[in-house]
Amino acid sequence: MDELAAQRIAKAEALRARGTDPYPPRVARSHTADAVNQIVEAWPPDRTEGADLEVDVTGRVVGRRDQGKATFLDLRDGSGRIQVLFRQNSLADYDSLKLIDFGDFIGVHGSPIRTRTGQPTVAGTAWTMLTKALHAPPEKYHGLADAEIRQRRRYLDLMANEETRRVFTVRSKVVAAIRRFLDDRGFLEVETPVLQEAAGGAAARPFVTHFNALGEDRFLRISLELHLKRLVVGGFDKVYEMGRIFRNEGLGAKYNPEFTMIETYEAYADYNDVAAMVEEMVSGVAENVLGTTTFAFRGHEISLARPWRRVTFHDALREYGALDLDAFPDVATLGAELRRRKVDFAPTAGYGKLCDEAMSAYVEPNLIQPTFLMDYPIEISPLAKSKPGNPRLVERWEIFMGGFEAGNAYTELNDPVEQRVRFEEQLALKAAGDDEAELMDEDFLFALEHGMPPTGGFGMGIDRLLMILTGQPTIREVILFPQHKTVKE
C-alpha cells in the first residue's frame, strides 16, 4: 500500500491521542507571512528581537531544516513565505515537531526576530496542526516538470512552481482590468445562454448535448455575438460579455475546445472606433497589470504600445505572399494558383475560404507585432457590413500578435434584408460541404428587423492574449485545467 501515507495517518492519530484535532475547524491567525516579513524588514538593521510583539502565522510547511535542538520550518501562505524557528528551550514538547511533515498546514505562535543571516523569522513558542497532508508536495528542488501532471493536477503545479502561480495571478488581474476598463467606459456586462437551440456567430463546429425535460438537443455556444446584438436592438448601447465558449475542434498550442471569449458591442461606433478602443484597452491593461507593454514571446519581443499597425487583407497578401487577389478573382483562378503554390485547402472551399487559407499560409505567421488586418472577403464574414464601394469586402479586422489571431471585429451588418441573403449564401456553402458555415437564425433576423443601430462589435480570445502577456508558448499554460483525454483505468 502507500506506506508514506500510512505514516502520515499514524502521525495524525498520534495528534488525536494527545487530544489535538489534526483538522481543526478554526485557526488563530494574526499576520500573513508577508506582513511579518514587512514588519521585520522595517526594523533598524541592528535590531534582532521583537519580543514585545506576538504573532500567529499559518501556512503550508514547504521547508524544513533540522538543527538538533533547533528546527527551522518554512511556511507558505497566499502572501508568501515566512521562516519559523523552534528551539528546545523555548518550545514545550520539542519532540512533537516530529509529527510535522512537508505539505502539512500548521499554525505557529511566537515573536518576530531577525536571524544572524538577516532572515525575518518567527521564533515559535507553540504550534498547532491545521491540516495534516497525506502526501508530500512535489520534490523540492527539481519540482514538477511533467506537463501532463502539471495540467491534470494543477494544485501540484501551483505548489511546486512559482511561475505557474504568477501566470494565473496575472490572468486573474488581466480579466479584472478588462472589466474595469469596459465598466469605466459605460459598458454593461451581461450574460447570455450557453445552451442554445442553434450555435451561431462563428465558423466552428459545436458540441451537442441533450435537454431531457424538453426532449430536445442543445448546442453549446460557439460565440457570444448573436445574443449580444439582440441586446443592442433592445436598447443597451454598450454591452459586453466575458465567458466560456466551446468549439468542437482539436487540441493544440493555440487551441483548447473551451476557451474564454470577450465580446463587446457599441452602438453608434464602427470598426475604426473599435480598433482605437481595443488598442487602448490592451496596452492599458498590460501597463496596469504588468507595468510594461513589452513582452517576450517565443523568441520575439512584442510591443503592445499604441498605435498598432493597420494593413489591409489584400495588401498583406501582396506584401507577405506576393499574391495579388485582384489577379485571381474567383474560385477557379485562385484555387489553381494556391495549388500551384502548394497551399492546402478543402475541396469544398469557397472563394473567401481560399483567401483565408492564403492569409493563414503567408500572412499570419509574419504578424508578430500587434497588427490590425483590415477589410476581409465578404464570403467568410456573413455578419459584417459590406465596405462602401467594394461589394466583395466587409468592414472587418482581425488582430494578430505573436503569429496568431487574437481578436476579430466588424462594423455590424444591420440591414435585415441583406443579412437574410448572407445567411442564405451560408446555407448554400453548407450544402456544398462546408460544415462550419453559419446557420440561418430566424429569431436573430426578426430582432434585426426591428432595427439595430449602427454598431461596432469586437471579440477576443482572452487565453491567447494571456499567452502574450505571460510569455507562455501554449494555451494550455494559461488555462488552469485544459482538456485532456480521459484517463483509462
Added chain:
RNA sequence: GGGCCUGUAGCUCAGUUGGAAGAGCAGUGGACUUUUAAUCCAUUGGUCCAGGGUUCGAGUCCCUGCGGGCCUACCA
C-alpha cells in the same frame, strides 16, 4: 489522421555490448541550538506501463497493446 519522442522508487532522473535494478530529494533511525537545496552517518522503499516473443539470461532487442508529450494537419 501523419511524423518524432516517451513510460524505471512518492518526486526528479541515470542505467554502457543483453549478464546481481541505481543516485539525489522525500521517508525512517541517529549527530548537530541561527539554518535556508542545511550538513554528516545509517537505512526502508521497485508489477522497470501491460502482454507476447528472441535468448542460457531482457529495464535493455523484436512484436502487439495501453498511456502520455511535441510537431504537423483541420480549427480562433
